[in-house]
Amino acid sequence: MSKKNFVFFWLMLFVNSLYSQNTISGKIISQEPVSFSDIHIHIGQKISSSDTSGNYRVTNLPDGITKIYISHIGYQSIDTVINLQGNLEIDFKLKRNTTKLHEVVIQQKNNANSKSVAEQQIKLETIEKYSNKSLGDVLKEVAGISSLKTGNAVVKPIINGLYGSRVPVINNNVKLEDQQWGTEHAPNFDVNAAGKITVIKGASGLQYGGDAIGGLVIIEPINVKKDTLFGKTIVNYDANGKGGSLSSSVHKGNDLGWSWNALATLKYMGDKQAAAYVLSNTGNREANFSGDLKYAAKKFNATAFYSYYKSVIGILSASHTGNVNDLYQSINNKVPSVINDFTYIIQNPKQDVQHHIAKFNFDYYLNESAFIAFQYAFQFNKRLEYDVRRGDYKNTAALDLDLKTNTLNIDFKKSGHDWNFESGLSAATQKNYANPATGIRPLIPNYDKIDFGAYAISSYNFSDSFSVDGGLRYDFSKMDATKYYQKSRWDERGYNETFPEFIAGDYGTQWLTKPNFTFHNISASAGFHKKLEKSWDIFTNVSFASRNPNPSEFFSDGLHHSTGVIELGDLNLKKEQSTKLSVTIRKKFDQFSFEINPYSNHIHDYIFLKPVGFETTIRGAFPVWEYQQTDALLLGIDVQTHWNITNHWQHSFSLAYVNGKDNSKKEPLIDMPPLNLNNKIRFSKKEWNQLILELKSEIVLQQNRYPDNNFYTNIIKDNEFESVLVDISTPPPAYHLLHFYSEMKFNTFKKMNTTVAFSVQNIFNVSYRDYLNRQRFFADEIGRSFQIQLKFNY
Amino acid sequence: MKTNQHSKQFKFYALALVAALTFSSCSNDDDTPPPPVNEEELITTVTAIYTPVGGGTAVTLQYKDLDGEGANAPVITVSSPFEKNKTYNGTVTFKNELANPAEDITPEIVEEGDEHQLFYQTTGTLNPFTYGTATSNFDKNGKPVGLQSVFATTGAASGTLTITLRHEPNKSAANVATGDITNAAGSTDAEVTFSISVL
Numbered sequence: 001m002s003k004k005n006f007v008f009f010w011l012m013l014f015v016n017s018l019y020s021q022n023t024i025s026g027k028i029i030s031q032e033p034v035s036f037s038d039i040h041i042h043i044g045q046k047i048s049s050s051d052t053s054g055n056y057r058v059t060n061l062p063d064g065i066t067k068i069y070i071s072h073i074g075y076q077s078i079d080t081v082i083n084l085q086g087n088l089e090i091d092f093k094l095k096r097n098t099t100k101l102h103e104v105v106i107q108q109k110n111n112a113n114s115k116s117v118a119e120q121q122i123k124l125e126t127i128e129k130y131s132n133k134s135l136g137d138v139l140k141e142v143a144g145i146s147s148l149k150t151g152n153a154v155v156k157p158i159i160n161g162l163y164g165s166r167v168p169v170i171n172n173n174v175k176l177e178d179q180q181w182g183t184e185h186a187p188n189f190d191v192n193a194a195g196k197i198t199v200i201k202g203a204s205g206l207q208y209g210g211d212a213i214g215g216l217v218i219i220e221p222i223n224v225k226k227d228t229l230f231g232k233t234i235v236n237y238d239a240n241g242k243g244g245s246l247s248s249s250v251h252k253g254n255d256l257g258w259s260w261n262a263l264a265t266l267k268y269m270g271d272k273q274a275a276a277y278v279l280s281n282t283g284n285r286e287a288n289f290s291g292d293l294k295y296a297a298k299k300f301n302a303t304a305f306y307s308y309y310k311s312v313i314g315i316l317s318a319s320h321t322g323n324v325n326d327l328y329q330s331i332n333n334k335v336p337s338v339i340n341d342f343t344y345i346i347q348n349p350k351q352d353v354q355h356h357i358a359k360f361n362f363d364y365y366l367n368e369s370a371f372i373a374f375q376y377a378f379q380f381n382k383r384l385e386y387d388v389r390r391g392d393y394k395n396t397a398a399l400d401l402d403l404k405t406n407t408l409n410i411d412f413k414k415s416g417h418d419w420n421f422e423s424g425l426s427a428a429t430q431k432n433y434a435n436p437a438t439g440i441r442p443l444i445p446n447y448d449k450i451d452f453g454a455y456a457i458s459s460y461n462f463s464d465s466f467s468v469d470g471g472l473r474y475d476f477s478k479m480d481a482t483k484y485y486q487k488s489r490w491d492e493r494g495y496n497e498t499f500p501e502f503i504a505g506d507y508g509t510q511w512l513t514k515p516n517f518t519f520h521n522i523s524a525s526a527g528f529h530k531k532l533e534k535s536w537d538i539f540t541n542v543s544f545a546s547r548n549p550n551p552s553e554f555f556s557d558g559l560h561h562s563t564g565v566i567e568l569g570d571l572n573l574k575k576e577q578s579t580k581l582s583v584t585i586r587k588k589f590d591q592f593s594f595e596i597n598p599y600s601n602h603i604h605d606y607i608f609l610k611p612v613g614f615e616t617t618i619r620g621a622f623p624v625w626e627y628q629q630t631d632a633l634l635l636g637i638d639v640q641t642h643w644n645i646t647n648h649w650q651h652s653f654s655l656a657y658v659n660g661k662d663n664s665k666k667e668p669l670i671d672m673p674p675l676n677l678n679n680k681i682r683f684s685k686k687e688w689n690q691l692i693l694e695l696k697s698e699i700v701l702q703q704n705r706y707p708d709n710n711f712y713t714n715i716i717k718d719n720e721f722e723s724v725l726v727d728i729s730t731p732p733p734a735y736h737l738l739h740f741y742s743e744m745k746f747n748t749f750k751k752m753n754t755t756v757a758f759s760v761q762n763i764f765n766v767s768y769r770d771y772l773n774r775q776r777f778f779a780d781e782i783g784r785s786f787q788i789q790l791k792f793n794y
Numbered sequence: 795m796k797t798n799q800h801s802k803q804f805k806f807y808a809l810a811l812v813a814a815l816t817f818s819s820c821s822n823d824d825d826t827p828p829p830p831v832n833e834e835e836l837i838t839t840v841t842a843i844y845t846p847v848g849g850g851t852a853v854t855l856q857y858k859d860l861d862g863e864g865a866n867a868p869v870i871t872v873s874s875p876f877e878k879n880k881t882y883n884g885t886v887t888f889k890n891e892l893a894n895p896a897e898d899i900t901p902e903i904v905e906e907g908d909e910h911q912l913f914y915q916t917t918g919t920l921n922p923f924t925y926g927t928a929t930s931n932f933d934k935n936g937k938p939v940g941l942q943s944v945f946a947t948t949g950a951a952s953g954t955l956t957i958t959l960r961h962e963p964n965k966s967a968a969n970v971a972t973g974d975i976t977n978a979a980g981s982t983d984a985e986v987t988f989s990i991s992v993l
Contacts, residue, residue, distance in 0.1 A: 320981050321981055321982075322981040322982025322983070322985070323982050323985055325982070325985070326981065326982055337979040337980075338964075338979060388961060388962060388981060389835060390835060390899075390902055390903075390906065390961065390983070391835075391899075391902040391905070391906065393835050436828050436829060436830070436831045436832075438831065439831065439832060439833060439835050440831065440833065440835065441831050441833060441863075442831065446828065482827050482828075484830040484831070486861045486862070486864035486865070487861075487864075488861045488864040488865040488866040489861075489864050489865050491865070492864075492865030493865075504827070505827070507830050509860070509861060509864075509892070510830050512827055512830070558863045559863050566863060615863070615865065616867065616868060617859060617862065617863050617868075618837050618838065618839075618840065618857060618859045618862075618868065618984050618985075618986060619837075619982050619983060619984055619985055620958075620982055620985035622863075716915045716917055716956060719915075719916060719917050719918070719920075719953075720917050720918075721917055721954070
C-alpha cells in the first residue's frame with residue numbers, strides 16, 4: 001500500500017469524525033432484575049455502559065455503517081449493524097440465555113484463549129469451499145500457515161515453520177491423537193464437521209496443553225442456540241480425480257431441552273492428474289460420521305458426542321523406490337517411474353486409517369459468572385499401511401498400529417466485570433499396540449503413557465483499552481515402551497553404554513528392551529493487548545513451552561518405505577523448549593485494514609531429521625536420517641491486508657516469511673517454508689443472486705536457505721562405476737498459480753436455498769513441485785482442476 | 795443448603811472420573827511381552843553358484859546380511875576365481891535366514907515370475923552375463939525372470955558383478971527383456987555386488 005493511500009485513509013477517518021457527530025441513546029430492558037452496570041455496550045469504536053436503570057447514551061458517532069454489540073453474562077448478546085445517518089433512539093431487550101455455556105464459550109473465544117495473541121479464524125463460508133479437501137488445505141487460508149504434504153491427500157499444517165506434534169489439533173475440545181506416529185499422517189478430520197476454525201500461532205493456549213510449540217488449531221463444530229431445525233447438503237465434483245464428495249448434516253437447536261447434530265460425509269476420488277501425466281495410485285476414499293446429543297437445563301447441560309473417520313489413501317506408485325540408485329534415477333528423470341492410465345482402483349502402497357472419538361461433557365453453572373466443565377473422551381486410532389510386498393504378504397499390512405487414548409478434563413471458569421479466570425486439570429492414558437503379525441519390525445513400538453496436567457489462566461482489563469493476561473501450566477508425562485532392538489543397532493547407537501538398564505530379555509540377535517521416560521514440564525504465557533486511538537491494536541505475548549520427544553523420534557529404527565530412507569530415533573533425546581515472542585499490530589481504517597505479526601521463536605533442543613550417511617543393506621545402499629537436536633531460532637513475519645475498494649470490489653493480501661537457523665551448526669534449518677504471497681480480488685453483487693467472483697494468485701518463491709545434505713552414490717554406466725550426486729537438498733523452483741472461484745445463490749423452493757459454485761484450481765495447468773512435499777522427488781503437484789459445488793440449505 | 799448439594803454432586807463426579815481413570819490406566823499391567831516380529835519377507839542371503847560346462851570347480855558367490863536393516867555390514871564371499879575360456883551356468887537363490895526356520899524365497903520369485911526380474915551388470919574387463927535360455931528362466935508371458943545366467947569367459951579379466959532383483963519392473967520397456975536395467979523401473983528387492991576375476 002502506497003504512502004498516498006495511507007494519507008488518504010487517515011484523512012477520510014478524520015473528516016468523518018469531524019463533520020458528523022451523532023448520538024445513539026436508549027434503554028436496555030430486561031424482564032428480570034439485572035445488574036445494569038455490568039452490561040457491555042460497544043457502538044462503533046466506542047465502549048460504554050448503562051446507568052443503574054438501563055439508560056445508555058453514546059455520543060460523537062460518525063455517519064455510516066455502525067456496529068452495535070451489547071452483552072451481559074447470562075444473556076444472549078445483541079450483535080447488529082445499523083446505517084447511522086443522524087441521532088437515533090433505540091431500546092434493546094435482553095433475552096435470558098438458557099444455554100449459558102455458549103455465551104461463556106463465545107466470550108472465552110474472544111478472551112480466554114489468550115487476550116494478548118491475535119487469533120486467526122476461518123469462517124464457515126470459507127470452510128465450505130473446501131468441502132472435498134483436507135483440513136491442511138483449509139488452514140492455508142491463514143497467513144503464516146503452509147502445509148507439509150505426502151502426496152496430495154496427506155496434508156499436515158505448518159504454523160510459522162513448525163508442524164507435527166508441535167501443532168496439536170483440537171477437535172471439539174479433544175486433542176486429536178496419532179501425530180506421534182510420524183510426519184506422513186494427516187490429522188484425521190472431516191472438514192465438513194467444522195463450524196469454525198481458530199488458529200493460535202504459538203503456545204499461549206495453555207488450557208489445551210503445554211506443548212504447542214508451533215501453535216494450535218482449534219476446531220469447533222456447528223452449534224445452534226435457537227430453537228430451530230435445519231439441514232445442509234454439499235455436493236462436489238472435481239474433474240481432476242473424476243470424483244467428489246457428498247456431505248449432509250442436520251442440526252436441531254434449542255434454548256432449553258434437547259438439541260442434536262448429525263453429519264455424514266463420503267468422498268470418492270480416482271487418480272489425480274499432474275499437468276503432464278497421471279499421478280498413478282493417488283485416489284482416495286473417505287467415510288465420516290459425527291453426531292451429538294445435548295440436553296440443556298437452566299443450571300447445567302450435558303452432551304454426548306461421537307465421531308468416526310475412515311479413509312483409504314493411495315500412495316503414489318512411483319514413490320515406492322528402493323535404494324539410492326532408484327532415488328537418483330527418480331530425481332534426475334523428473335518423471336515418475338510409474339505412469340498408468342487413470343483408474344479409481346487403489347493399489348498398494350496405501351494407507352487405511354480409522355479414528356473414533358467418543359466423549360461426554362457435563363457443564364454446571366455455579367452462578368451467573370462461573371461454571372465448571374467435565375469432559376471424558378475416548379479415542380481409538382487404527383492405522384494400516386500396505387506396502388508392495390511379495391507372496392503371501394501381498395494383502396498383509398506392513399504397519400498395523402492401534403492407539404487408545406482416554407482423557408479426562410475438569411475446567412473451571414469464572415469471569416467478573418473486568419477479569420477472567422480459568423483453571424483446570426487433565427489426565428490421560430494412552431496405549432499403543434503394534435501388531436507383530438505384519439512380519440515387519442514396527443516403526444513405532446508398544447507403549448503405555450500417562451499424562452497429567454494442571455493449569456491456571458487469568459486476564460485482567462485495566463481499562464477498556466488495556467488488558468493483560470498470563471497463565472501457567474504443569475505437565476507430567478511417563479512413558480513405558482517395549483521394543484525389540486537388533487543387537488547390532490543397539491550397539492551402533494551406543495545404548496549398550498548409556499541404557500544397559502533397559503534390557504529385559506535376550507532373544508538371540510535381538511534384545512527385548514523396556515525403555516521408560518518421565519518428564520516434568522512447565523509452560524507459561526504472558527502478554528498484553530493495548531487499544532490505541534484510531535483503531536490501532538497492539539498484541540504482545542511471550543510464551544514458554546516444552547514438548548517431549550514423541551515415540552517416532554525416540555524409537556524409529558529401520559527403513560521408512562514411503563521415503564526410501566532409514567530413519568533412526570534416539571533414546572537420548574531431551575525435551576524441546578521454546579520461547580516465543582509474538583507481536584501483532586492491527587489497524588482498521590474505514591475501508592482498509594492490515595495486520596502485521598512479527599515473531600521470534602527460540603527452540604532449545606529442537607528435534608529434526610538430519611541426513612547423516614549411508615547404510616548398506618542387501619537391497620543396496622540407503623541414506624540414513626537420524627533424529628538430532630540443535631539450538632534453533634525461527635524469525636518470521638506474517639502480514640495480512642484487506643481492502644474494500646468499492647461496494648463490489650475487495651482485495652486481500654497475505655504474506656508469510658520465516659527464517660530458520662540452526663544456531664549450533666550456523667546453517668539454515670531444513671524444511672522451512674519459503675516466502676509466499678497471496679493476492680485475491682473479489683467481486684460481489686448482491687442484486688445478481690449474490691454473485692461472487694474471485695481470482696486468487698498464489699506465489700511461492702524458491703527456498704534459498706537450506707542445509708546441503710547432498711551425497712554421492714555409485715551407479716554403473718557403460719560397464720564402469722560412476723560417482724553421481726544425489727541432490728536431495730535443493731528446493732524446487734518458485735511457482736505462481738492462479739485460481740478462480742465463483743458462486744451464486746438461488747431460492748429454489750420456499751424453504752430451501754441453493755448455492756452453485758464453480759471453481760478452477762491452477763488455471764494455467766502449471767507443472768510445479770513443492771519443497772514441503774515429501775514426495776517432491778517423485779512427481780509434480782496436481783495440475784488444473786475444475787470443480788463444481790452445489791450447496792443446499794434447508 | 796443448595797450449595798451443599800452442589801458440592802456433593804461435584805465430589806461425586808470428581809470421584810467417578812478419578813476412578814474411571816485409575817481403572818483404565820491399570821488395566822494393562824499383565825506384562826508378557828509379545829514375541830519379536832518374525833521377519834518373514836526379508837532377504838538376508840543371496841547365493842549364486844556358477845558351474846562350468848564340461849567339469850571343473852564351481853564358483854560360489856554369497857552375500858549375507860544377517861541383521862537385515864541392522865547396523866552390521868554384510869559378509870561377502872567369493873569361493874574362487876573363474877577359469878579362462880569356460881562357460882559357466884549360474885543359478886541364484888534368495889534366502890531369509892532370520893526367519894525361524896530359515897526360508898527359501900526363490901520359489902516365491904518363480905511363482906510370481908511376471909512381477910520379478912534379475913539383472914546382471916558388470917564393470918571392468920569382465921564379459922557380460924546373459925540370461926539362461928531354459929524355459930524355466932521365463933515367466934508365463936515369455937519374459938525373462940533371470941534366476942539363471944550364463945557367463946562365458948575368454949581371457950583374464952577382473953571387475954565387479956552386480957546382481958539386482960527388481961520387484962514389479964516394467965518388463966515391456968525398451969531393452970529390459972535383454973537384461974538392460976536402465977528402463978526397468980520397479981523397486982529394488984536386492985542389489986548385491988561381488989568383486990570377481992577370471993584367471
